[in-house]
Amino acid sequence: MTNPVIPPNPNMPPSSGGGMPKWLIILLVVGLIVVLGCCGGIAACHFMCTAVAKNGAGALQQFVQDEQKKAGVNVNLAGGSISLPANFPSDVPVYSGFTAMTSVTPPGQSGGTVSFKGSADPQKVMDYYQTQLKGKGWNQEQATANPNALFTAFSKDDQQITISVEGDASSSILIVNYGKK
Secondary structure, three states, X not given: OOOOOOOOOOOOOOOOOOOOOHHHHHHHHHHHHHHHHHHHOHHHHHHHHHHHHHHXXXXXXXXXXXXXXXXXXXXXXXXXXXXXOOOOOOXXXXXXXXXXXXXXXXXXXXXXXXXXXXXXXXXXXXXXXXXXXXXXXXXXXXXXXXXXXXXXXXXXXXXXXXXEEEEEOOEEEEEEEEEEO
């Protein structure tokens, strides 16, 4: 019985005359150096990896926030409050106890949207805005209520504003859209 001849594989580099190919030996040596280097200095390796991960995550979060701001989007990822946009109408009050969580003010446009979070009965919030805005010269154009949200629209001169409130007394979301007519 004769042994079959196996043709050489064109995808494999030629061996150096027997044993393991040279490229595999080099790969194993480099891998061994990396493993032994980290294990020999496990504390340093852990410290470096942790620092890189923390700084990388912080840098990524900062990059995302910077890009959002360029697009006119401001979101507080930490759960605190953000500043109102510069073009937010000065005669539109913020309901007591509510904090601004997100704002969208597209560059080059006069309007935007700000969302607030707080704890108040949605009907009380809506009653407050209807009273306050009418007292500041805003004309109510529309008011709608459904089981999930309350909505109202106001106008004044060349401006318009819509306010919607949803949730319950323990957790409410207030959204204010504003801009030119």
